[in-house]
Amino acid sequence: MPLRARRLAAILSLSVLGFGLMGDLAVRAEDAKPAAAASDDDDKPYKIIDGKIDFGTFNGYRRFGDNCARCHGETADGSSFAPSLVDRLKTFGYDHFTEVVINGKTENVGGVQYVMPSFGNNPDVAENIDDIYAWVKGRSDGAIKPGRPDHLDKADPRNNK
Ligand code: HEC
Numbered sequence: 001m002p003l004r005a006r007r008l009a010a011i012l013s014l015s016v017l018g019f020g021l022m023g024d025l026a027v028r029a030e031d032a033k034p035a036a037a038a039s040d041d042d043d044k045p046y047k048i049i050d051g052k053i054d055f056g057t058f059n060g061y062r063r064f065g066d067n068c069a070r071c072h073g074e075t076a077d078g079s080s081f082a083p084s085l086v087d088r089l090k091t092f093g094y095d096h097f098t099e100v101v102i103n104g105k106t107e108n109v110g111g112v113q114y115v116m117p118s119f120g121n122n123p124d125v126a127e128n129i130d131d132i133y134a135w136v137k138g139r140s141d142g143a144i145k146p147g148r149p150d151h152l153d154k155a156d157p158r159n160n161k
Pocket of ligand 1: 069125
């Protein structure tokens with residue numbers, strides 16, 4: 001086969017594979033919908049009311065900015081120091097998140113050690129970990145935009161609904 005044709009054949013078979021995968025994923029997403037829709041709302045650790053996030057989640061945004069942003073970026077999208085939490089929170093939930101933040105973790109990527117410090121002895125983090133999780137989860141879900149969010153007042157009763 002001439003080189004050109006061979007390359008075309010390779011591209012074609014790749015895109016066939018790609019479409020096959022996409023079809024598969026689409027079907028699986030359809031299958032998952034009814035169950036996910038019911039539980040998703042209950043599971044959300046943040047509230048968004050009239051475009052404003054609840055005060056606890058806003059507190060999480062501020063604590064994240066103070067303690068995590070220097071490595072994970074102001075938007076939680078990651079930096080050269082640490083991975084994107086927007087991405088990683090698509091693969092694990094609250095339990096793993098809190099475990100890692102309290103105890104820390106190291107990762108070896110191609111011989112380079114990346115260190116996630118432990119925050120178990122840092123009350124600013126440990127006592128606000130649910131709020132921090134809520135904000136990062138909202139970022140990961142695409143529900144909370146980057147930057148300083150509009151938020152409900154601390155005294156607003158809708159925070160606790
Ligand atoms: C000194 C830099 C640094 C700071 C500050 C930091 N992290 Fe990390 N974090 C890392 C690195 C590096 C990793 C990747 C290490 C790994 O996955 O083993 C990581 C990984 C994580 C993970 C994912 C672990 C996994 O299993 O994928 C979570 C969740 C996390 N950090 C949350 C936080 C939170 C919340 C804060 C603030 C309270 C924070 N980090 C502050 C460097 C940092």
